[in-house]
Amino acid sequence: MKVAIVGAGSIAFAMAAFVEQQGHAATLWSPSGARTGALARGEPLVASGAIEGSFRPAVADSAERLIAGAEAIVVALPAYGHRHVIDRIAPFVASGQTVIVSSHASFGALYLSRLLSERGIAAPIVAWGTTLLSGRQASSTEVRVNTVRQKVDLATVPTAVSDQGLALCRTLFGDRFVDRSSLLAIALSNLNPQNHMGIALGNMTRMERGEAWGQSQNVTPNVGRLLEALDRERIAIADVLGLQVRTIFDHFHLSFGVPMGPVSEMNQAMHDAGKGGTGPATADSRYVTEDVPFGLVVTARLGRLVARPADLHEAGIHLFSALYGRDFTAENDLLAALDFERMPLARLQALCRDGYAGT
Incomplete structure (x- = not known):
């Protein structure tokens, strides 16, 4: 093919x-x-x-x-x-x-x-x-x-x-x-935005200084707890919508073959197995420039739409906007083209089912 x-x-x-x-x-x-x-x-x-x-x-x-x-x-x-x-x-x-x-x-x-x-x-x-x-x-x-x-x-x-x-x-x-x-x-299935938020916040100075550092190795217990809390917000939104999505524990287990456990321990196992990868060596990383406007912003909007606010996701958007001196919410050109902020839930659900040809 x-x-x-x-x-x-x-x-x-x-x-x-x-x-x-x-x-x-x-x-x-x-x-x-x-x-x-x-x-x-x-x-x-x-x-x-x-x-x-x-x-x-x-x-x-x-x-x-x-x-x-x-x-x-x-x-x-x-x-x-x-x-x-x-x-x-x-x-x-x-x-x-x-x-x-x-x-x-x-x-x-x-x-x-x-x-x-x-x-x-x-x-x-x-x-x-x-x-x-x-x-x-x-x-x-x-x-x-x-x-x-x-x-x-x-x-x-x-x-x-x-x-x-x-x-x-x-x-x-x-x-x-x-x-x-x-x-x-x-x-609500793409875990990169929430995971990259915690990793980038916990290692921002490494990114800014262009250091060489192991990504999974630096998902320490504190960073791991933040990732788990972010995951709970995402899962709560999916539950309100009646959707089944994988958890962060499923993600690391199925993607990297490590045993189930606390997120930090799973990442240390990935590091020990040589699957942990390296973290970004620049602050101009898609972990922020892509995942904040095109990931965190979407989850936060869905949380508001179903009355389950994703407070940590919202905080991440504001923190990264302050760190970078940019309005990351305004940088999402896809949501703007769809007039997403004014789209009712019923309309969104219909489009996700049938696309525009069915409306």
Whole structure:
């Protein structure tokens, strides 16, 4: 199968290596083209870690060429780039193609659904609760893949074609997906924003100074307790909505294979097993610039919507805005495009079920 990958960072490179390893054909596209130049000139993509090998994914020079003939289109870049690339690819997506958002944030699937509906296009949109892989981009031709997750939550819009979305993901990426049947569940399934909030707050000076530090190693007992408290807020919102989402304990256990226990102990086990990864060596990290506006802001808004305020999430937004001298709430261009602040719960639930084509 031909898989079009939108992006050229660590997740996109890791995705391309995985797709090629599975015997499918990957094509990468970056709007700027800055990170795909070496690959476009014929240099191989070298993966190490959880995926080992040398691969030769194709490189497209436009969104139109990327999407032509692809069975699946995977959006694999930070959420602050989602609206821009969705605007670029939406004119070329055809009925029957499937778009996968890895990982989904800020109801970007609904924004894409609206654009496709305006064109009369019926294309399943699959939202993943997290990325299939984690890793670091070592150079313009190298990626270190830290993890290939064993379980990934997903939901398809519209839900009427959920079986189709799930089957395609399993065909391409293996039997590792759990269909949560609701885009709202996926909105509350991405643990990165809450986890990265605690990690970044606990290690901000390390990030600012550009130090080399072990991420899981520094999820100390105090940081671990903060992560657990943040998780309770998220789970409480899901409970009010009648949704099943994995806990932070499930996440670390299923993603990294460590025994259940307090979050700090689970992270120390990850570190001891060589799965802990390194923390950001810059304050200009997606742990803040992506996860605050496109993660914490969404959870906080959902908490207000169902009268279960997420006080710690709200505090995190204010703290990071003060630390960085920025209004992170205002930086979410997806929610602004959907007029999310004024959207009633019933309307949101209907859109998450049927997309814009069903309204």
